Amino acid sequence: MLERLDRLPAGRWARLRDDVRRCRLRRGAWYPVLSLGEDEVVVVVRHESAIVPQVYLEIVTTRPNRWTVIADERYAVCPNCAQRVAVGTLPEQMRCGQCSGVFEFEPQPDISTIR
Ligand SMILES: [Zn+2]
Missing domain, CATH: 2.30.30 (SH3 type barrels.)
Structure with a gap:
């Protein structure tokens, strides 16, 4: 089960x-x-x-299809397999090395609000 x-x-x-x-x-x-x-x-x-x-x-209630960005630790989390990937400047979209899915990023808050 x-x-x-x-x-x-x-x-x-x-x-x-x-x-x-x-x-x-x-x-x-x-x-x-x-x-x-x-x-x-x-x-x-x-x-x-x-x-x-x-x-x-x-x-x-809808399946997430965008990378979550953890701005203060500079990594993104795959919406499909939860793989962590280090990121710097965000590209338009990124392929996950773990599950091969290609996703866009969540809209980011203004850069001045990032801790
Ligand atoms: Zn993935």
């Missing part, structure tokens, strides 16, 4: 909000949502389910 979790047709995806650090989820990576409770969310993390407080998460 556990090894099949990743193949469930998830209708929602979640990632950590930018200011959350104390959690087993990796910054910038999207995780399929198994179920959505009132205060807690069950997500699939490395083939296992994990319960995370809903306030920690940003939740979307």
